[in-house]
Amino acid sequence: MLKVHSRCDLACDHCYVYEHADQSWRDRPLFMDLATVEAAAGRIADHATAHRLTAVSVVLHGGEPLLLGPRRMREVLQALRGRIEPASRLDLRMQSNGVRLSEEYCDLFVEYDVQVGISLDGDRAANDRHRRFAHGGSSHAQVRRGLGMLRREAYRRQFAGILCTIDLANDPIAVYEALRAEEPPRIDLLLPHATWAQPPRRPDGRPTPYAQWLLAVHDRWTADGRPMSIRLFDSLRSTATGGHSGNEWVGLDPADLVVVETDGTWEQVDSLKTAYAGAPATGLSVFTHSVDEVSVLPGIARRQTGLDGLAAECRACPVVRQCGGGLFAHRYREGSGFDNPSAYCADLKELIVSLNARMTAEPAPVPVDGDGADLPDGLLDRIGSGHTDAHAVRFLADSQLAITRALLVAVADSGPASTRAGWELLARLDQEAPEAVDAALRHPYVRVWAVDALRHAGVDRGAGSHLSCVAAAAAVRAGVRAQIEVPVRVGVIHLPSVGAVALPNPATGTATLTVTPESWTIRHGAERARLVFDGDPARDPQVVGARWQASRRLAFGGTTILFEDLDPFRDCHDWKAAERVSAPEFAAWGEAVARAWAAIEADVPHQAAGVRAGLRAVVPLVDDPTGTMRSSTARQAFASVGLARADGPATAVMIVHEFQHSVLGALLDLCDLFTPEHTGRLSVGWRNDPRPIEGVLQGTYAHLAITDIWRQRARRAGADSVAHERHQQYRAWTADAADALLGSGALTPAGERFVGRIAEALAS
Numbered sequence: 132m133l134k135v136h137s138r139c140d141l142a143c144d145h146c147y148v149y150e151h152a153d154q155s156w157r158d159r160p161l162f163m164d165l166a167t168v169e170a171a172a173g174r175i176a177d178h179a180t181a182h183r184l185t186a187v188s189v190v191l192h193g194g195e196p197l198l199l200g201p202r203r204m205r206e207v208l209q210a211l212r213g214r215i216e217p218a219s220r221l222d223l224r225m226q227s228n229g230v231r232l233s234e235e236y237c238d239l240f241v242e243y244d245v246q247v248g249i250s251l252d253g254d255r256a257a258n259d260r261h262r263r264f265a266h267g268g269s270s271h272a273q274v275r276r277g278l279g280m281l282r283r284e285a286y287r288r289q290f291a292g293i294l295c296t297i298d299l300a301n302d303p304i305a306v307y308e309a310l311r312a313e314e315p316p317r318i319d320l321l322l323p324h325a326t327w328a329q330p331p332r333r334p335d336g337r338p339t340p341y342a343q344w345l346l347a348v349h350d351r352w353t354a355d356g357r358p359m360s361i362r363l364f365d366s367l368r369s370t371a372t373g374g375h376s377g378n379e380w381v382g383l384d385p386a387d388l389v390v391v392e393t394d395g396t397w398e399q400v401d402s403l404k405t406a407y408a409g410a411p412a413t414g415l416s417v418f419t420h421s422v423d424e425v426s427v428l429p430g431i432a433r434r435q436t437g438l439d440g441l442a443a444e445c446r447a448c449p450v451v452r453q454c455g456g457g458l459f460a461h462r463y464r465e466g467s468g469f470d471n472p473s474a475y476c477a478d479l480k481e482l483i484v485s486l487n488a489r490m491t492a493e494p495a496p497v498p499v500d501g502d503g504a505d506l507p508d509g510l511l512d513r514i515g516s517g518h519t520d521a522h523a524v525r526f527l528a529d530s531q532l533a534i535t536r537a538l539l540v541a542v543a544d545s546g547p548a549s550t551r552a553g554w555e556l557l558a559r560l561d562q563e564a565p566e567a568v569d570a571a572l573r574h575p576y577v578r579v580w581a582v583d584a585l586r587h588a589g590v591d592r593g594a595g596s597h598l599s600c601v602a603a604a605a606a607v608r609a610g611v612r613a614q615i616e617v618p619v620r621v622g623v624i625h626l627p628s629v630g631a632v633a634l635p636n637p638a639t640g641t642a643t644l645t646v647t648p649e650s651w652t653i654r655h656g657a658e659r660a661r662l663v664f665d666g667d668p669a670r671d672p673q674v675v676g677a678r679w680q681a682s683r684r685l686a687f688g689g690t691t692i693l694f695e696d697l698d699p700f701r702d703c704h705d706w707k708a709a710e711r712v713s714a715p716e717f718a719a720w721g722e723a724v725a726r727a728w729a730a731i732e733a734d735v736p737h738q739a740a741g742v743r744a745g746l747r748a749v750v751p752l753v754d755d756p757t758g759t760m761r762s763s764t765a766r767q768a769f770a771s772v773g774l775a776r777a778d779g780p781a782t783a784v785m786i787v788h789e790f791q792h793s794v795l796g797a798l799l800d801l802c803d804l805f806t807p808e809h810t811g812r813l814s815v816g817w818r819n820d821p822r823p824i825e826g827v828l829q830g831t832y833a834h835l836a837i838t839d840i841w842r843q844r845a846r847r848a849g850a851d852s853v854a855h856e857r858h859q860q861y862r863a864w865t866a867d868a869a870d871a872l873l874g875s876g877a878l879t880p881a882g883e884r885f886v887g888r889i890a891e892a893l894a895s
């Protein structure tokens with residue numbers, strides 16, 4: 132954060148810079164001169180180079196940065212972009228009161244791609260309570276004029292959002308409505324700065340008035356369908372499912388912010404000004420000290436240690452992973468310093484517990500068409516930020532089931548007569564045992580068959596319909612009696628996810644299959660076969676007149692997934708599916724997948740629940756002759772990944788990568804993220820040839836998760852490791868691709884929001 136100007140044209144009485152304990156602004160130069168900007172930029176660039184950072188953020192702050200004037204502002208932006216950008220991607224932001232925003236400034240911000248946040252406390256009455264000029268006059272009209280400018284088409288992309296400081300005297304709904312009317316992409320609701328020495332105002336003696344105020348906003352925001360991000364709520368929702376908070380107000384994300392004052396001195400976050408005089412001071416300067424020298428100072432290093440850096444009371448708190456002890460400055464108490472819970476502890480606890488209860492009670496989302504605005508609350512944001520939590524994955528799986536059911540209706544309506552028997556049995560079972568039908572239809576390759584059948588609608592291939600096999604599998608699952616004609620493919624009858632019966636005669640045709648809970652009987656021309664089950668599905672049946680091949684399952688995260696090397700429709704991946712693998716080979720797969728699960732839990736624990744909830748099948752692929760890793764997802768086969776066998780850590784990467792494709796494919800079934808008419812192609816780091824938009828979107832989303840894996844592995848392996856190289860490479864590829872997508876003009880509003888979340892997740 133660069134304090135480019137030390138004075139402000141407003142005199143807000145709640146400002147921590149001028150009105151709180153630290154008054155060091157009085158001795159600072161009025162503005163940051165160019166030599167200081169260049170020195171700061173040099174330090175940032177050197178740090179990015181030394182640590183091979185692919186992106187850094189610089190926020191222009193004050194005082195009021197617009198007091199610099201357009202000419203000096205241009206010099207600052209030029210110096211920052213010119214010095215830092217050769218070393219690392221630069222995310223440039225500015226926080227302003229908006230009073231002096233002009234077209235000249237906005238054009239400059241477009242030219243240098245600066246994201247602008249504006250401070251506004253609500254409607255005129257709310258804003259006038261604190262945000263006034265020194266002469267007492269209102270700033271409301273000027274700020275709203277500035278916000279109106281940022282809403283214009285030409286400048287809209289530079290509008291970062293609104294920052295609002297809460298005052299209990301303001302009606303929460305009126306504040307929310309006033310902020311919403313400005314159409315910001317994001318709102319930051321900030322608790323007014325307080326410490327145990329200067330406790331939060333609680334005018335009417337209620338114990339948690341800030342929690343109640345925020346909950347009122349939250350409920351209105353939810354009722355409105357969450358039209359924009361409210362960072363505090365999104366952070367708490369994200370951390371509730373193990374994700375990042377993305378900010379220093381809540382959660383355990385390491386703080387990575389340092390401040391440069393107008394004279395070039397390094398400081399800690401300036402919210403500390405609220406604690407005591409000199410609290411943010413470091414005694415170091417950009418002219419004499421590097422970022423590394425600043426970042427090892429105890430006050431900064433402590434804020435990177437997560438749970439370990441918190442007070443004992445916080446470490447024992449049941450909501451600590453979401454709360455994180457609140458803002459560091461709010462923990463201050465004379466005597467014990469910052470080794471305390473937040474002065475807002477009671478409010479934070481109440482807010483988090485209440486929000487979690489609301490999340491748990493949210494009705495199961497229903498599938499919808501249309502753009503992202505119609506999707507269930509927060510789904511686009513949660514998936515976009517890479518947190519494929521179990522709730523989101525189950526929603527997608529249910530929507531996929533609904534699509535498969537709709538496809539079967541279409542097949543039955545348009546298909547050949549051979550589909551009729553399967554359809555009628557499924558319809559009967561849907562009344563008697565709907566769970567068994569659902570389980571059969573969730574097999575990933577049922578949809579692959581249905582799409583293929585629709586492509587060849589009206590063509591009877593003469594071997595009966597696979598729908599009969601699906602229905603027979605449902606009957607087996609339901610444990611009911613049924614008789615049906617089923618196709619025989621080269622002597623084999625397939626029951627998806629149950630197994631296959633190989634008959635002696637390798638002919639193609641149909642057979643009559645009779646299933647009961649105890650046995651199956653097959654009549655195929657003159658052939659007879661019988662399978663007798665002893666009631667234990669884990670044991671092979673006694674078989675007469677045929678050979679039995681059971682569907683096998685792999686242990687995965689406390690559950691099991693299908694090892695699909697039988698289904699006749701599985702060979703739809705980029706590489707050929709392997710034939711039925713031998714028992715020793717299957718055992719080797721079991722070990723590889725178990726090790727992959729351990730690696731997923733260690734590397735991306737916040738992804739693990741989603742992968743476990745969603746992944747249904749692994750299809751073994753034929754090995755690459757050169758030993759190159761192979762993995763693949765088929766667009767119509769949700770939650771099934773094709774893999775060539777590799778070691779556990781490599782298999783973990785491939786599973787997470789391919790599962791991301793499945794998740795995004797399912798999301799694209801519900802919501803257009805790009806306009807299909809867009810035929811342009813984009814260059815990406817991971818391929819030599821320019822890619823179509825959907826390919827870039829899929830690659831970007833998959834690589835977001837892979838970046839996260841390598842981030843964790845790099846943390847363990849250290850800065851000189853291969854893991855570190857990989858992390859930097861994937862992060863750069865993903866960030867560049869997200870940028871390219873956002874600048875392509877091909878994304879729908881939902882797509883922009885989704886890719887924006889990807890970019891934020893990378894930056895967090």
Ligand code: SF4
Pocket residue numbers: 444445446448449450451454455456457472473475476477479480
């Ligand atoms: S709710 Fe209170 S005790 Fe719990 S983590 Fe937050 S500040 Fe600490």
